[in-house]
Amino acid sequence: MFARLFCFVTILAVIGIAGTSGVVHAVPPSLADTAISLAAASSPGVQFVHVATAANISGAATSIDHPLLNNDPNAVIIATPNWNPGGGSGVYNDHPIAVGYLSPKWLIVNQDIAPMPAYAAFNVLVPKAGPNAFVHAATATNTFHNYTLIDNPLTNGKPNAKILVTPADTTNSRPIGVWYNGTKWGIFNQDSANMPTGTFFNVFVIPETYAGGFVHQATAANISGNYTVIDHPLINGNPNAIVFVTQNWNPGNVGGTYNNHNIGIWYSSSQQKWAIFNQDPAAMPVNAAFNVLVLVPQSDVFVHKATSANSTGHVTDIDHPLSNNDPNAIVFITPNWNPGGVGGTYNNHNIGVYYEGSPINKWSIFNQDIATMPNDAAFNVLIPHPDASVFVHKATAANTSGHITTIDYPLTNNKPNAILLVTPNWNPGNVGGTYNDHPIGVYYTGGKWTIFNQDLAAMPSGAAFNVIVPRPGPGEAVFIHQASAANTASHVTYIDHPLTNGNPTALVLVTPNWNPGGVGGTYNNHPIGVFYETSNKKWAIFNQDLANVTVGASFNVYVKLNKIYLPLVRR
Secondary structure: OHHHHHHHHHHHHHHOOOOOOOOOOOOOOOOOOOOOOOOOOOOOEEEEEEEOOOOOEEOOEEEEOOOOOOOOOOOOOEEEEEOOHHHOOOOOOOOOEEEEEEOOEEEEEEOOOOOOOOOOEEEEEEEOOOOOEEEEEOOOOOEEOOEEEOOOOOOOOOOOOOEEEEEOOOOOOOOEEEEEOOOOEEEEEOOOOOOOOOOEEEEEEOOOOOOOEEEEEOOOOOEEOOEEEOOOOOOOOOOOOOEEEEEEOOHHHOOOOOOOOOEEEEEEOOOOEEEEEEOOOOOOOOOOEEEEEEOOOOOEEEEEEOOOOOEEOOEEEOOOOOOOOOOOOOOEEEEEOOHHHOOOOOOOOOEEEEEEOOOOOEEEEEEOOOOOOOOOOEEEEEEOOOOOOEEEEEOOOOOEEOOEEEOOOOOOOOOOOOOOEEEEEOOHHHOOOOOOOOOEEEEEEOOEEEEEEOOOOOOOOOOEEEEEOOOOOOOEEEEEEEOOOOOEEOOEEEOOOOOOOOOOOOEEEEEEEOOHHHOOOOOOOOOEEEEEEOOOOEEEEEEOOOOOOOOOOEEEEEEEOOOOOOOOOOO
16 A cells, blocks of 8 residues: 555656645536435445546546545545546547545546546446455566456456456556456556556456446447447436446457557447447457446435434434435435325425434434424435436535535536536535535526525535436426416415326425526525425425515426336336
8 A cells, every 4th residue: 555655646746736625526526526426225336427627637637525535545446437427528538547545535647647638537436345346466476477467266267257447556557458367367458568566456346246247348230430339228328327347358268359548438329328439549349348337226216204203303314225324325305395295394494414324324304503303394305326417516615606606517517408406415425514504596607507595695615415417217307397477376386297287196306496598597595395285286386484486486396206106117
């Protein structure tokens, strides 16, 4: 470990790494734009997209700001360049990359010291602790010519093992891959240059039974120029998927094909599939093979109700397998006055979520003003599939001005019609804790979306927000509702949508949107919620303090049919 750190510090002294400030990542990810993506309970680890921005770039490196990685020099990180998270336009970075630790943060760095381009994106995996994740060191006894042999019981004698590798220092600035020599797996230089001893690699062995691990092989049928198209049901049609790849010279100890190029992944909107590509862009050779890891998706939407058994003071604890024991889960909430159209409980307070550590180890919903959580207060809860559309944004000095904090992320930049859901997160990763006791909303300005306090109060540095740019699947809808004279009465504005009309068990989440499409602008400086009006059989958005809803006020809306109406789809 000391050798790794020393080598990295030496390189960084040359490129001039300075202190960085930022946003909390998942996707992705952290400094003015970094985002944090969550891992489901059965996931191999925490996965997110990190985006290099002016706020987190220095020279050849981009700094990751993530609570799971900060201040942990022993973390194991796997990274794969992602040309276009969310399927939009993309940025090339034709350089061999590595990860390295420079206290208190981890960096992704171009090993050849080339400047890191703005908006270069990387899929990042932090594997769960265990034998499948480890650091391999190239030594005089395990290194021969252009390769270094791994000696591990999870890979020895297993020609079908699927291994992901990321360099953990900058001493070997070349495209790499893995290969099987008949008894052991090795890491090799694609250009046949000698492997230097003292080089470190992060290694993750994909569990044999994990459905998201497979080998992709380039064929004449799936190659087009510099890329090969992956056809897999877990990621087809999903531009927000997070994909990890490592070149595999001879899967199953059969054949052997070199591809001496820096690689990455990109989403083809025309084919609705992900592809592996050469960054330079040299032709992809037939039979080139790649170990691939994708997350087996899990998500859920449900109603949580505060009871005497699950509530203490201003807090009510959520008990769900997708969020329990996972401080990096991303949770979204909206108050629901009368789930199923029954009852009705007000909670006229600004709310958020926070992770309550040991011995509770659960996510909780809390009142920002510390007011007691009333029994029977109910909340619609979304725990989404962790992908590029889900991240944590953190207000920093670099991205905050007055009452706003600006999001800098590919899925939202230059997209005035993007629909975002936002929930305050007191302590992402169970680290820190910042209150923001103000009604919030989102608005679009200068090509970027921002989160703002409706009452114009200063946005506190360190305030964090869970953000999702939802992409609806079966039984879901995403749209903008605008209060008008025709649909608004007093403190209520009625939603008219086929998925919610006549459906008292529909699950509705909302976030105020000051200026949909970047046009106009209307404040609604009140805590809000949703309720079902039995008389007209419609869902409505309401102000908890009973103040009138202003005509023109707009809201981003996400709807999912309840499991009673549609079986839960794991996607």
